[in-house]
Amino acid sequence: MTTLADPLVRLDRISKHFGEGETRVDALRAVSLEVHPGEVVALLGPSGSGKTTLLNVIGCILDPSSGSMELDGELVLKDGAWLRRDLKRLRLDKIGFIFQFHNLIPFLDATDNVALVLQLAGADATTAHERAIGLLKYLEVDHRRQAMPAKLSGGEAQRVAIARALANKPRIILADEPTAALDSKRAAIVMDLLRRVAVEQQAAIIAVTHDEKIFDRFDRIFSLRDGWLESETNSLQTA
Template sequence: MSTPMNSKVILEAEGIVKVLGAAPNEVKVLKGIDLQLHTGELTLLMGPSGSGKTTLLSILGCILSPTEGKLTLSGFKTHNMNTEELANLRRKHVGFVFQSYNLVPTLTAVENVMLALDLRDLNGPDAYDQAAEALEAVGLGHRINAMPSKMSGGEKQRVSIARALAGSPSVILADEPTAALDAKNGMAVMELLAKVAQDTRRAVLAVTHDHRTLQYADRIITIDDGRIAGSDRPKLSGKEVQVPAH
């Protein structure tokens, strides 16, 4: 299928296999995954519980290493990298958005975003300016000094997205970003992720069970039993996408 103009492959997984445990109790969670993420796109990864979505997300984000296969992220081939090298690649090129926000409760919104920048060796006034700019980009410029306890769920998730954006990573990976939100806030978060994904320097991948998010996707990948079960670009094909039940 065709891809957007000015788009490029920013992440490529080839033949990814992941085995957990040891014989005779080992489980092959991923069974040869081939996947590309293109800049300028919001990709949804969907499938039933136990299909391997979270494991795949962790491998794409350089948190886990595959048992077999190769991963290339922003031009860097990861299969010969050690733990420290993978951590450095993750810090520089991957932003994470979590279902449970993972904000530090004792820090303000801007301080939570600055914490991510500090991990990328950026601090001081420049870090504050970048953090404030990221919060402005997600519509929270007026809440930079708010504490998490004073924020709604939707606001907390926007801070999480701002934190993921800080430092301009190549790939943003979101794990069930709407699961803890009501319908209104969940759709607002998806609209924001779709907007973030329009940047042709970046790709966004979201794991989700929420079928209401389909309307925001440039591409939908389905996974079942550790294998890619389908891939479609509904905005280009005009087709309705069938997603495995969970």
Template sequence: MRAPLVELVGVAKGFGEGEARVQALSDITLSAMPGEVVGLRGPSGSGKSTLLNLVACILEPDAGLLRLAGETVWQGRWAPGDLRALRREKIGFIFQFHNLLPFLDAIDNVALALTLNGVPLAEARRRARDLLDYLQVGKRASAMPAKLSGGEAQRVAIARALANHPRIILADEPTAALDSERAQVVMDLLRRVAREQSATVLVVTHDEKIFSRFDRLIGLRDGRIETETRPSTAEDV
């Protein structure tokens, strides 16, 4: 049987001290499998972004267990190792706004993620070109971010997130700045990546127009999992 790539058991997280303490997450237990695209929805303050940042190993849990790609990374304390290296090697990030560096063209925005991980520039640019072609934006490899459409820029950002072959892809409102058509294209690309690369994709979203593109949609409220549905009606892409 396949093992989950993301697994949280009884995870909790709060902020502040004493009477000012706010419990952001309580007793979160969930797992996500290779090839699965999971959405996290809920009102502002429900804990969606906190949950994403815990999986990203940016925030430290207060309690519970966090396991990524079969390795326990937090259980009472962080496991020994370099968290920055773990994030570079196992996790890819996609944000609401593409956050491309404005002074680098598309190919070098992607290649930079590889060179920061020690890959020689020539090899990094070859990998970047392959990724841009894979995401059907290779013809825009030499374009500067200001010359890319919103959908093109988001594809470049996805290529950057995939640069180091992560098995876990975390996306924070990746379609919020896109119209309906481009949002559907981006979600179809994420579904394709999940299946072809056996990756897990976790997406924080308020965007109801993409709810049908998820394998599972988890609803949070007041720091707890309230609902879990399987809304996907899309064919595999």
């Protein structure tokens, strides 16, 4: 387990290349960073800079070529090799995902979309249902608990998606363009929610974004270019 001072995410010289020889593309080059509990950080960079690749590596869905990674105090990657075989379980237990287009399961209502993650982790149906409703209340969207995703507004759907990401109390939340599909007002609400989650649950939130209107909502911003971690700034500097 981590102490308050320990980072929840620690990357040490993570590299990832695709192809070999003349076709080789270096998507990440020796990226090292740390994200601490309660922090909301952004990965910024032009298209092809490697930010989505980095998010995929942190999410344990892409094998890096080299480097090491610690998640929630556990060394899960060493010298480019996974130390855990059950990466799905690792994701289920430690990582929550928030998507650009919320990616709610269209044939499940709002409550079941959240409860599903809990049941996948082993919770019984009643417990999962109760906790799902609790999360929807926490995110102030419980009045839409029985609505199907197609009937939810963009903001409501993103809040349900955040509830789903929080279902198993993960300490690391990865967000891929979480506000890209929202207007300014709803984007601000979603970022406030993420901030609240980070502080209250002592979680680390890492978001890939191009959305300039929310830059000031991040504690730190990591800029990537051509696979290099080019700079690390705090939001005030950027704003």
